[in-house]
Structure formats: structure tokens, C-alpha cells
Amino acid sequence: MTQAIEIKVLDKRLHEWGLPKYQTPLAAAIDLFACIEQPLQLKPQEAAVLIPSGIALHMDSRDFCAVILPRSGLGHKKGLVLGNSVGLIDADYTAQCFISVWNRNPASSNEIITIQPGERIAQMMFLPVVRPEFKVVEAFSTTSERGGGGFGSTGV
Template identity: 45%
Template sequence: MNSIKVRIAYVRKDKTPKLPQYATPGAAGVDLQASLAQELTIEPGQIAKIPTGLAIELPHAGVGAFVFARSGLASKYGLALANGVGVIDSDYRGEILVAVINQGSEPFVVKDGDRIAQMVFLPVFIGEFYLADQLDETGRGCGGFGSTGVS
């Protein structure tokens, strides 16, 4: 398995949350936990930024950290990421905050130490853009939303 060195720091000296851990040997994402002084209730339709108490330093600009929802929280309670996927750039040094939205019908309570999201490290490519008079043709062409059907 490939690995990278990621420096990590506590954001607050008075609180030292658990370091991120992989739940299983084959897990692609490392669990991020809430670092809260008190429980946080997220009402249906409400957006909240949940602190993790951690900041990271990625090894170089060719790597990004991407924050994804936890499938169990999304499918059981409707707790999803407010921005779809969180992107942590290689030059960001602030606290990792997880922006969530409660899409469920009941209030959702987050407690200190709850696993609230997962973070995956992926390669990043920098686009070098240049203007073209036309683009190469493909079989799909301009077919967009739903153009390939359901089954």
C-alpha cells in the first residue's frame, strides 16, 4: 500500500483530540472526529461547522486531502457534507472544520469524539489551460444530465 507522511498538529493546547485512525486495514479514508466542548444539536435543514481540533501539513502540492461524508451517517440520519466534498489544499494550515448539513427529519446530536467524516489523500494535477478553436469529437458529444439512461 502507498503511504505519505502527513504532519499533524493540535489547534488548541487545552484539548488534545485523538489522532485520525483508519477503522480497518483496507480503509481508504481516515476517520475525523468532532472536538467539542459540549454536545452540538443540528436541526433539520441546518448547516454546522464541526471542529476537529487538528491541522495538517501535506508533504507537497501534488497531494490534496479530501473530506467525504461517512456513509452510515448519511444513509441512516441524513447527515451530509454541506459542500459535497471538502478540499484541503497543500498550503492550508488552519483547523480542519467539517461543514455538515442535516438533511434528515430529526435533530442530530454530535458529541465530542464522534466520527463525523473521513479524509482521503489523493494526487492533484495542476491544469495548464490553452484556448482551442474546437474540441475533439466523441461518441457522447454534448450529451449531459441523464443522456446515457438509467439501465
């Protein structure tokens, strides 16, 4: 399935660094760049910081959204994750996309993460959106094998 999505380049340096693109033919997400003016140091466990991506989107479809996810290598190897776990970009949001970043390393580690201008720090994936109609009921029309079993109900 292919959907045309307009991308507005807000930071002209992206023309030098490379526009957001899929890095391999089967990649699920595009990489996002840190559009900052100077290196940024993130100390462990300090408040999350918003970093501009340098792009704005116009999806123009109620059938899509975008999510911002951490880059797995930066998260696993350096401790750079998203301050909000996953960022959601609704189809009707057309301003600049920002990346909330956080240094998850223990405060006692003193492991500072330095983000360089133009560094690929997150990724954006486009997903289909399903908007079900809700029907308020007193009881569900059918049952499931699991029923109301919650945390740990199927084993640990």
C-alpha cells in the first residue's frame, strides 16, 4: 500500500545531511535527524528534551498516523530513548515534528549522551488507523477464553 504524504523541509541542512528516507529496501521507518545548532549533552535521568526534526508532514488522510520511535542501537548501546516512550503524530497535525529524548542511564553512572547536529536520533513509522464505532452494552455479546483475566493470568 502506498500513500503520498507531503513532507515540508523546515531546516535546510537536511538537504546536506540527507532527507528522511528508508535506509534499506525493507526498513519499516525513516530516520529523523537532530536539527539542533550545537551539540547537546543529556545527563542521566534529567528531564526529557524536545529536539526539532526539521520536518512537518501533511498526511491528508484519516487512514494514517505516524509514530516516532527510538533507534534501537542508540537505546540499547547508549541509553538514548524517547521521553514519552512513543510519539504520536496525528494526520491533522501539520507543524514541525519534535523528538522527545531522554537519557535513561542511571544517575550514578554519569554517562552523558551527546547529540550532534545532524545525528540520526529517532525513527518515524507510518501506520494505518482504524476508527471503530463504539456500542455501549451492559454485557458483551460473546465471551473469550481469557475473559477478565489480567496481569499474569496466562502465566508469568
